[in-house]
Amino acid sequence: MKPIVVIPAYNEQEHIAEVVRSAKQYVPQIIVVDDASKDDTKIKAVNAGALTIDHIVNLGKAGAIKTGCDAAVCLGADIIILMDGDGQHDPSRIPTFLDILKDDTVEIVFGSRTDLREMPFVRRAGTKLLEYSMRYLFQMSICDMQCGYRAFRTRVYPLLRWDSKNYHADAEITARTGKYHLPYKEIPIKTIYHDSYKGMTIIDGLMLLGKIVIWKFTL
Amino acid sequence: MITIQLIGVVVGLGAIHLTYLYYKRANFTKKEVLLWSTIWLTFIFVSIFPNSVRPVVGYLGLQRPMDLIMLIAFIVLFLLSFHNYAVTHRQERRLEEFVRKAALANFKKNQ
Numbered sequence: 001m002k003p004i005v006v007i008p009a010y011n012e013q014e015h016i017a018e019v020v021r022s023a024k025q026y027v028p029q030i031i032v033v034d035d036a037s038k039d040d041t042k043i044k045a046v047n048a049g050a051l052t053i054d055h056i057v058n059l060g061k062a063g064a065i066k067t068g069c070d071a072a073v074c075l076g077a078d079i080i081i082l083m084d085g086d087g088q089h090d091p092s093r094i095p096t097f098l099d100i101l102k103d104d105t106v107e108i109v110f111g112s113r114t115d116l117r118e119m120p121f122v123r124r125a126g127t128k129l130l131e132y133s134m135r136y137l138f139q140m141s142i143c144d145m146q147c148g149y150r151a152f153r154t155r156v157y158p159l160l161r162w163d164s165k166n167y168h169a170d171a172e173i174t175a176r177t178g179k180y181h182l183p184y185k186e187i188p189i190k191t192i193y194h195d196s197y198k199g200m201t202i203i204d205g206l207m208l209l210g211k212i213v214i215w216k217f218t219l
Numbered sequence: 220m221i222t223i224q225l226i227g228v229v230v231g232l233g234a235i236h237l238t239y240l241y242y243k244r245a246n247f248t249k250k251e252v253l254l255w256s257t258i259w260l261t262f263i264f265v266s267i268f269p270n271s272v273r274p275v276v277g278y279l280g281l282q283r284p285m286d287l288i289m290l291i292a293f294i295v296l297f298l299l300s301f302h303n304y305a306v307t308h309r310q311e312r313r314l315e316e317f318v319r320k321a322a323l324a325n326f327k328k329n330q
Contacts, residue, residue, distance in 0.1 A: 054325065070323055
């Protein structure tokens, strides 16, 4: 089993080295996709021991993880683990992802944020609405389809390969998992927020809801 | 000539001037110049002689020539919006593919 961690990074010089160093304790190869950062993200990632792949133009998170996954496939990965570069995902959960994927019947493992109850009411209600829409439209019982911390087998990557841009990619991967009836599991993860400005607005949530309905008919 | 007609003529002439400039800078082909010049000359003609479109106005059940112009303007705007969306979407995809291919080629070279 050859796992590779893919980390999209845009201006993450503050956290990227720590994320890479922590992840390397569990997985030997880390790919950091430098999405046209304006700071020293790439240098910090390389010094921490990551392989880097550079975008000359910023493509957003969806484009960055797609490039990272393509590179992981080129390197012969069996399992691809996606995590954020801002340090909000705890790398010590990587062994749990890998342990679950030792069971050959599971194709994808989703991280699920345990702190959803601490969210403001509007955001929590929005997350619930998205959860129910995914359950109704794709028959998937998943608490947190927007969490970017997940691992899947490379053999299902062609089925999961997303068309969405930015943060909708996480939800599209979830929808595709439901569409193709891929066996999945969900594990709780802790999230450490460093940037309060990140996250979805009500408009983003409504647009995502619309997308989920469209995916039902177009995927 | 009322003010609105005068504005129409000035806008039309300005647009023809811009069309010519784009042609001189090699941004437009001869065909494009011909197409846009025809459109703007028609615009100027209708601005000066609004009654020339009266038969079409009556045929479409509209009240005034201005209503016809507004209707055509809205149709053109919607078409242009759709066209712009399609072109932008296509260019975005091409750019993304190009950036990804370049990144992966560089990555493989460095391995």
